[in-house]
Amino acid sequence: xxxxxPEHPEFLxxxxxxxxxxxxxxxxxxxxxxxxxxFLAKNHGMTNIAVLEKGWLAGGNMARNTTIIRSNYLxxxxxxxxxxxxxxxxxLPEELEYxxxxxxxxxxxxxxxxxxxRESMRRVGANKLNGVDAEWLxxxxxxxxCPILNxxxxxxxxxxxxxxxxxxxxxxxxxxxxxxxxKCDELGVDIIQNCEVTGFxxxxxxxxxxxxxxxxxxxxxxxxxAAGHSSVLAEMAGFRLPIQSHxxxxxxxxxxxxxxxxxxxxxxxxxxxxxxxxGELVMGAGVDSYNGYGQRGSFHVIEHQMAAAVELxxxxxxxxxxxxxxxxxxxxxxxxxxxxxxxxxNMFVNCGWGTGGFKGTPAAGLxxxxxxxxxxxxELNKPFALERFETGALIDEHGAAxxxx
Amino acid sequence: MLLISxxxxxxxxxxxxxxxxxxxxxxxxxxxxxxxxxxxxxLFYRDNTKGAFAERWxxxxxxxxxxxxxxxxxxxxxxxxxxxxxxxxxxxxxxxxDTGTASTAADSTTTGSAAPSTSATSISSTTAPEGATK
Numbered sequence: 001x002x003x004x005x006p007e008h009p010e011f012l013x014x015x016x017x018x019x020x021x022x023x024x025x026x027x028x029x030x031x032x033x034x035x036x037x038x039f040l041a042k043n044h045g046m047t048n049i050a051v052l053e054k055g056w057l058a059g060g061n062m063a064r065n066t067t068i069i070r071s072n073y074l075x076x077x078x079x080x081x082x083x084x085x086x087x088x089x090x091x092l093p094e095e096l097e098y099x100x101x102x103x104x105x106x107x108x109x110x111x112x113x114x115x116x117x118r119e120s121m122r123r124v125g126a127n128k129l130n131g132v133d134a135e136w137l138x139x140x141x142x143x144x145x146c147p148i149l150n151x152x153x154x155x156x157x158x159x160x161x162x163x164x165x166x167x168x169x170x171x172x173x174x175x176x177x178x179x180x181x182x183k184c185d186e187l188g189v190d191i192i193q194n195c196e197v198t199g200f201x202x203x204x205x206x207x208x209x210x211x212x213x214x215x216x217x218x219x220x221x222x223x224x225x226a227a228g229h230s231s232v233l234a235e236m237a238g239f240r241l242p243i244q245s246h247x248x249x250x251x252x253x254x255x256x257x258x259x260x261x262x263x264x265x266x267x268x269x270x271x272x273x274x275x276x277x278x279g280e281l282v283m284g285a286g287v288d289s290y291n292g293y294g295q296r297g298s299f300h301v302i303e304h305q306m307a308a309a310v311e312l313x314x315x316x317x318x319x320x321x322x323x324x325x326x327x328x329x330x331x332x333x334x335x336x337x338x339x340x341x342x343x344x345x346n347m348f349v350n351c352g353w354g355t356g357g358f359k360g361t362p363a364a365g366l367x368x369x370x371x372x373x374x375x376x377x378x379e380l381n382k383p384f385a386l387e388r389f390e391t392g393a394l395i396d397e398h399g400a401a402x403x404x405x
Numbered sequence: 406m407l408l409i410s411x412x413x414x415x416x417x418x419x420x421x422x423x424x425x426x427x428x429x430x431x432x433x434x435x436x437x438x439x440x441x442x443x444x445x446x447x448l449f450y451r452d453n454t455k456g457a458f459a460e461r462w463x464x465x466x467x468x469x470x471x472x473x474x475x476x477x478x479x480x481x482x483x484x485x486x487x488x489x490x491x492x493x494x495x496x497x498x499x500x501x502x503d504t505g506t507a508s509t510a511a512d513s514t515t516t517g518s519a520a521p522s523t524s525a526t527s528i529s530s531t532t533a534p535e536g537a538t539k
Contacts, residue, residue, distance in 0.1 A: 231453035242449040244426070245478075287426035292406075293455045293479045298406040300420050333449050391444040 029053025035365025228328025
């Protein structure tokens with residue numbers, strides 16, 4: 001019988017043992033860590049580098065997000081970095097030679113109150129000024145684009161219109177990670193799984209090594225890409241981050257025929273829904289209120305987002321929950337990421353992407369690689385420095401970023 | 406969902422409560438003397454502990470009183486519930502003194518006479534089982 005089994009397909013990356021020393025070590029083998037390593041190798045010629053992952057590759061938030069990609073953020077700094085990310089998403093399948101099914105099916109952000117309408121129209125204007133494709137749709141146009149949406153006025157919060165970004169969409173998250181991992185591997189990057197960082201070696205205020213469960217690794221530079229565990233790593237290194245880690249839950253239904261042609265997000269009744277390529281309805285909403293590292297949350301949060309989904313999409317009433325799960329998201333008080341230098345010399349941090357890290361993956365990688373390689377931030381991540389919490393130059397995307405956090 | 410033992414109302418679902426973040430964060434005693442770094446610490450920096458974490462909760466749809474909770478942020482197990490202004494009762498019995506008199510005073514006022522009668526030391530053994538997640 002064994003002869004009848006097919007050959008195992010070629011592995012996309014190797015599983016090397018850690019070398020004694022690297023030019024740079026990236027902590028965290030999720031999307032951001034892999035993208036950072038890719039751009040370090042490709043744009044900066046740094047190939048003697050390693051990505052350390054405490055579990056398996058892309059098994060954290062990269063495996064748990066709802067795969068939405070958009071760039072319709074209000075503020076200039078956010079629009080710049082997320083729009084750059086979107087432009088990279090558009091070329092990455094070819095560049096990485098891997099079709100990870102980036103589907104630009106558009107994202108709709110519904111307005112349910114007069115306040116929503118005003119905020120949405122303002123955001124459409126701001127987006128257009130920043131070169132981000134955005135338009136305002138009235139309820140009839142909403143219905144034309146997404147026929148299964150209930151636009152009647154017999155619900156608690158009727159749809160009063162929506163913003164629409166046609167170039168936004170979804171991608172297959174696992175495949176994105178695998179695409180980056182394969183290219184990293186080809187470029188000579190060591191991807192080391194089951195390698196947990198337990199401490200840092202410092203010479204004065206300069207980091208010179210990483211202690212792991214697989215021994216000490218010397219390195220000239222360290223980049224932290226650990227999302228929900230960023231605070232834990234920072235504490236090991238001797239500094240603090242203005243981050244709170246929360247559970248963020250999502251769910252999928254069983255497989256259905258294609259019924260949902262776009263991505264619909266509603267800030268006000270609070271749910272976002274798309275339909276995966278395979279057919280599951282994928283839903284998410286806001287974080288659980290309490291701090292948590294448990295990769296699970298409370299059921300009432302799931303219940304609430306399903307209630308919202310059924311009100312907006314009556315057709316979903318007879319769908320079933322197949323699976324729910326949680327990730328640990330690293331939130332900041334201005335709902336914007338932190339990408340830049342740290343109080344420790346030669347240590348850099350990329351965190352605080354909170355509930356929206358997936359869409360930012362390529363730009364996080366590009367700008368963080370630049371920061372690590374040159375020691376100074378890229379133009380795009382300069383505003384997202386840790387120092388902004390001291391200077392007061394916050395980038396407050398709470399409520400402004402088209403979705404509540 | 407968390408089942409939370411309100412000191413005044415007994416066990417209620419988490420949906421009746423509002424989360425208040427890290428406990429024992431005192432308002433600066435001399436705000437005029439703080440530099441930007443210190444203000445940033447007070448405004449934006451909070452502990453993000455993985456493990457036993459002291460935090461504030463408000464029973465917003467019940468008695469509307471604030472109280473403190475010691476909760477494990479990995480297992481979500483509630484280890485102790487204790488009054489505002491009281492020192493943190495550690496799981497191991499170690500107590501962290503509450504710093505900042507301003508914060509303690511405000512806490513006491515908020516809790517008022519409805520402060521729970523259970524003492525901080527005994528409560529960890531009586532409420533721990535009820536605090537487990539469902």
